Amino acid sequence: MAHQFDDETLAGVLGHMNSDHTDDNVLIARAFGPGDAVVAARMTGFDGDGGDWVVTVVGDEATLRVPWPGGPISERREVRREIVALYDESCRRLGIEPRPH
Template sequence: MSTPFTADAIEAIKRHMNDDHAEDALIIVRAFGGRPEATSAVTSDVDAEAIEFTVDGGERVRVPWGEPINERAQVRKAVVRLYREACGKLGVPARGEH
């Protein structure tokens, strides 16, 4: 697991995901993390290859970006893409598409 991000950047990404996008993380985990019955997902790490979640308070699940990410600005786009694809896979409306 390589990371182009500083420790501070990783902490900021995790904090933003956990404070503002916890429900989105759960949808991503249900669709792409192999845990369709998960009840909680906390963003626990991010690197060039994947975003990692702690699911239901224990198991760590990595969801690949699909392509390596080299800049912090790419994380947002990658998360939005994963979220939208996960909504489509699960058949749930994405925010703003209700």
């Protein structure tokens, strides 16, 4: 069973992703989901196995589950590492130069 993070961790990460990294959410959704048709994406949750997004594609919403690249995690500090890894892999898949971390 996947590790479940506490409400404070969930709120902190989701708040940060959905206010400071909206473009990264779209990038991840395009790379791991339905591609260029994605017009918006919002991170809605995560656990020790991966992250969850609601993806808007031309007016329709769908859910997207993306496993963590490094495998299962169980500590808050690992969440950032895995989201950065998703961002880097998204850039690689889409042929985009990643910004420095």
